[in-house]
Amino acid sequence: MRHPPRSVLLAVAGAAALIGSVTVPVVTASGAAPACSVEYSVTSQWDSGFQGAVKVTNSTAAMSSWSLAFDFAGGQKLTQGWNATWSQSGTTVTAASESYNGSLATGASVSAGFIASWSGSNTVPNSFKLNGTSCNTAVEPSPTPEPTDPAEDGPPVLRASGNKLVDAGGVTRRLLGVNRSGGEFMCVQGRGIFDGPVDDASVKAIADWKANTVRIPLNEECWLGLSNIDPAYAGANYINAVKDLVAKVKAHGMTPVVELHWTHGQYTGNSAGCSDVHASCQKPMPDMQYTPSFWASVANTFKNDRTVVFDLFNEPYPDRATSTTTQAWQCWRDGGSCPGIGYEVAGMQDLVDSVRGTGAANLILAGGIAYSNDLSQWLTYRPADPAGNLAAAWHVYNFNTCANESCWNSTLAPVAAQVPLVAGEIGENTCAHGFIDQVMKWFDDRGLSYLGWTWNTWDCSSGPSLISSYDGTPTAFGTGLRDRLRALNG
Template sequence: MRHPPRSVLLAVVGAVALVGTVTVPVVTASGATPACSVEYSVTGQWDGGFQGSVNITNNTAAVSSWSLTFDFADGRQLRQGWNAKWSQSGTTVTAANESYNGSLATGASVSAGFIASRSSGDAVPASFKLNGTTCNTDVEPSPTPGPTDPAEDAPPALRVSGNKLVDSGGTARRLLGVNRSGGEFMCVQGRGIFDGPVDDASVKAIADWKANTVRIPLNEECWLGLANINPAYAGANYINAVKDLVAKVKAHGMTPVVELHWTYGQYTGNSAGCSDVHASCQKPMPDMRYTPSFWASVANTFKSDRTVVFDLFNEPYPDRATATTTQAWQCWRDGGSCPGIGYEVAGMQDLVDSVRDTGATNLILAGGIAYSNDLSQWLTYRPADPAGNLAAAWHVYNFNTCSNVSCWNSTLAPVAAQVPLVAGEIGENTCAHGFIDQVMKWFDDRGLSYLGWTWNTWDCSSGPSLISGYDGTPTAFGTGLRDRLRALNG
C-alpha cells in the first residue's frame, strides 16, 4: 500500500593518562556458564574523557553477526570506536560487528574499543546484551507451562502442509490480524523508526482485537545501515528496534510477519512512486545490489525462531514496466535485466535462495504482480523452495483490478487449492468496511488468512486506517475488521 504524504568523530587532544585497567568481571549466581560474557575495561582516563574496551565471548550457538548494547551513565557520550560499528542513542550504546568479524563460534571472543567523554566518576554499565540476550548471568531454564500459562498462548512455528498452514501438531492455522506501518518510511525520512508508539500497551491493544498476527513493513537501507540513513535510525539501532517489536508481538501470542516494503533502485517509468534511487518509495521489483543481503541478514537474525514469518516483497509491479504479462512474470521469478527497469532486479527465486542459504526454514510469503493483486500465473512461476515452506501472498483494495467475487473465484481459488493463501493487505478508501466485509467472508468461507491495512492513526481519506488511537479505538473502517476478528477468535 502507498502511504500518506509525509558528528564528526572527535580526536583526542593531549596525552592520555593511563591509570591502570578497571574491569567488570563475569559473575554468575551459581557458577554456571552464562549465555555470553562481556568484560568491560577502562584502559585510560584524562580530564573530560576516557578510553575503554569490551571483550565479548559467545557461549551459545555460533552466530554470523552480533550486536552488543549497554547504557552509559553520568552523561557520558561516545566519541569514536574501532573494531565495531559504534553508535549511541540517548544513553544506549551499540557496538555491531564489522564485515570482517561478524562470525562468533561457540566459545569464541572478539574485542572492540572506544573513546568517550565523561564529566565525573567511574560508573560502569550495569548490564550488557548480545543480540538481545543478557550477558554475565546464568541462563534461566524455560518455564514449564502451568494452568495459567498455557503453551498454546505462544505463537506457533508454522509450516506448509498441502494448501494449509499448520502448527507442529498438524493443526490448521490462519493468520488473522493487522499491519503495523512505519518501519518502512520513518527511518528513510529521518523522523524515527516507527510511526507512533510500539510500547507494550499499544501492542496489547492489537491483541485485544483478537488478532493473532502482526505484519511489520521494513526498509532495506535502514536495516543494512547504509550511509544515506541517519545512524540513529539505521543498522543496529533499527535492527534492535525491529527485534524488540517482534518480541512484544510474540509476548502477546501473535505471529510476527517481517516484510520488505521499500528498496533501492531508480525507476522513473510507468506508475513510478518516486524518482529517488534510495528506498524512499515502492519500487516495481527488489534490487540485486542490496535485497539479497537484506534477506540473508534478516534470515540469520530470526532463523532460530520459526514463529517469525518472512514476506519477501510488498507489492511487485513489473507488469507496469514490461511489455507483456509473460515478461512480467519472468522478471518476477528470475530477476536480472528486466525490460523497462533500469537496475538489476532480484527475482523471487533469488530471495528464496538468500533466505534458505542461511539455513532458515521459516515460512516464506511471496506476493504476485500488479501490486500483489494478480496471482493468475503464480502457480506457473512460483520459485522453488527446498524447504517446502512457501505460501502465496495477495493484496486487495476496492480500487484494484481483482476486487470482485468473480475474479477471486477464477484466479484465487485455483491458487488456494494448491498452496496456503494469505491476504497480506486488505482495505478500502471509503472510510467504511463494506468492501472488506466481502473479502473477509470469501476468505472465511475457505479458511484462508487476511491482515488489515493498517494499525496507524492516519486520516482514512489518505490511507486506510484501522484506528483513531493507539489504545485500539477503531475507525469506522476498522470496526469491520475488529468485529470480525472478535467473532472468530473471541
C-alpha cells in the same frame, strides 16, 4: 499499499566468496588439547563490505557467559551483528553472549554473525580468545543452529502443509490480524523508526481486537545502515527496534510477519512512485544490489525463531514496466535485466535462495504482480523452495482490478487449492467496511488468512486506517475488521 502524503548486502561482484579452510591448532607447552575452537567464515563479499560468521566450541569447563575477541588485520570496520553483542575498539572486535545464549556447556557450540566494511584487503583473523583464553582456528562455513522452541503460550511455528498453514502438532492455523506501518518510511524520511507508539500498551491493543498476527513493513536501507540514512534510525538502532517490536508482538501471543516494503533502485517509468534511487517509495521490483543482503541479514537475525514469518516484497509491479505479462512474471521470478527497469532486479527465486542460504526454515510469503493483486500465473512461476515452506501472498483494495468474487473464483481459488494463501493487505478508501466484509467472507468460507491495512491513525479516506487512537479505538472502516476478528477468535 501506498502511503498518505507525508513531510516523505549482497551487492555481489561475483559469487559468494567463501574463504578456504585453514586450521591453526593452539597447543600448550604440555601438549594439552586447546581450550576452545573457532570457525570463522566470510559467507558473502561485495565491493565495500562482507558478511561473516563465527562458530565457537567450548572444550573446557561449562561457562555461564562468554566473550570472543579477535583482531581485524585489513582495516575492516564492524557495522552490525546478531546472536551476540558486537563491538569494535581499534582493530579488536568483541562478540559477547546474549542473555539467551550465554550458557555454554563442555563440548557445546554457539554461532553468531556480522556485517563489516573492508577496503584493500579482507584479511582473515588468525587468533581468537574466548574469555581471555586462546583458541585454535578453522576457516570454513558455519553450520546452521537448530531453531529454538517457542514458549507454550506464544505464537506457533508455522509451516505449509499442502494448501494449509499448520503448527507443530499439525493443527490448521490462519493468520488473522493487522499491518503496523511506519518502519518502511519514517527512517528514510529522517523522522524516527516507527509512526506512533510501539510500546506494550499499543501492542496489547492489537491483541485486544483478537488479532493473532501483526505484519511489520521494513526498509532495506535502514536495516543495512546505508550512508543516506540518519545513523540514529539505521543499522543496529533500527534492527534492535524491529527485534523489540517482534518480541512485544510475540509476548501477546501474536505471529510477527517481517516484510520488505521499500527498496533501493531508480525507476522513473510507468506508475513510478518517486524518481529517487533511494528506498523512499514502492519500487516495481527489489534490487540485486542490496535486497539479497537485506534478506540474508534478516534471516540470520530470526532463523532461530521460526515463529517469525518472512514476507519477501510488498507489492511487485513489473507488469507496469514490461510490454507483456509473460515478461512480467519472468522478471518476478528470475530477476536480472528486466525490460523497462533500469537497475538489476532480484527475483523472488533470488530472495528465497538468500533466506534459505542462511539455514532459515521460516515460512516465506511471496506476493504476485500488479501490486500483489494478480496471482493468475503464480503457480506457473512460483520459486523453488528447498524447505517446502512457501505461501502465496495477495493484496486487495476496492480500487484494484481483481476486486470482485468472479476474479477471486477464477484466479485465487486455483492457487488456494494448492498452496496456503494469505491476503497480506485488505482495505478500502471509503471509511466504511462494506468491501472488506465481502473479502473477509470469501476468505472465511475457505479457511484462508487476511490482514487489515493499517494499524495507524491516518485519514481513512486517503490511506485506509483501522484506528483513530493507538488505544485501539476503531475508525468506521476498522470496526468491520475488529468485529470480525472478535467473532472468529473471541
